[in-house]
Amino acid sequence: MFRFKCASCGQWHEGMPAFGPHAPARYFDITEAERATRTLLSSDQCIIDDREFYVLARLEIPVVGLDECFAWLMWVALSEASYAAYERSYEWVERHHIGPFFAWIVDDLPLYPATAGLKSMIHLRNHGMRPWVELEPDSHPLALDQANGISAERAAEIVAFCLHSED
Numbered sequence: 001m002f003r004f005k006c007a008s009c010g011q012w013h014e015g016m017p018a019f020g021p022h023a024p025a026r027y028f029d030i031t032e033a034e035r036a037t038r039t040l041l042s043s044d045q046c047i048i049d050d051r052e053f054y055v056l057a058r059l060e061i062p063v064v065g066l067d068e069c070f071a072w073l074m075w076v077a078l079s080e081a082s083y084a085a086y087e088r089s090y091e092w093v094e095r096h097h098i099g100p101f102f103a104w105i106v107d108d109l110p111l112y113p114a115t116a117g118l119k120s121m122i123h124l125r126n127h128g129m130r131p132w133v134e135l136e137p138d139s140h141p142l143a144l145d146q147a148n149g150i151s152a153e154r155a156a157e158i159v160a161f162c163l164h165s166e167d
């Protein structure tokens with residue numbers, strides 16, 4: 001299991017948790033009073049005004065020398081037709097063959113230059129597993145990290161940052 005001595009708190013941290021917000025950024029732009037009528041939000045899906053369709057996916061980054069990936073949990077925007085296909089197969093046991101679907105990255109990540117506006121393909125996995133994000137080849141540091149992997153030291157820095165920014 002991935003473990004490291006944390007430069008922030010001095011403790012050993014274990015495991016490779018995935019980090020991300022519980023809703024897309026656009027959701028937080030809407031006042032709490034309006035959310036009840038304008039949005040639908042679950043742990044995996046968000047619809048805004050019946051015309052913006054988001055799903056939660058994992059953007060996995062290989063860690064050089066490890067079997068485990070680091071993963072960001074990330075909301076991505078699908079077209080209405082792609083969302084309908086995602087939704088239709090949501091309860092299926094076998095769904096990895098559906099898609100992939102084009103999706104826009106809509107949120108920015110910490111520790112990277114702005115990521116909103118990057119293009120990706122979303123690949124479904126079988127029931128109970130979140131889809132994964134394949135960024136389109138790009139010179140953006142996040143796309144390069146997904147293509148090339150990051151070092152275990154960098155993974156430790158990212159995990160430490162995310163753990164302690166939740167404090």
Ligand SMILES: [Zn+2]
Pocket residue numbers: 006007008009010011013160163164
């Ligand atoms: Zn720590």
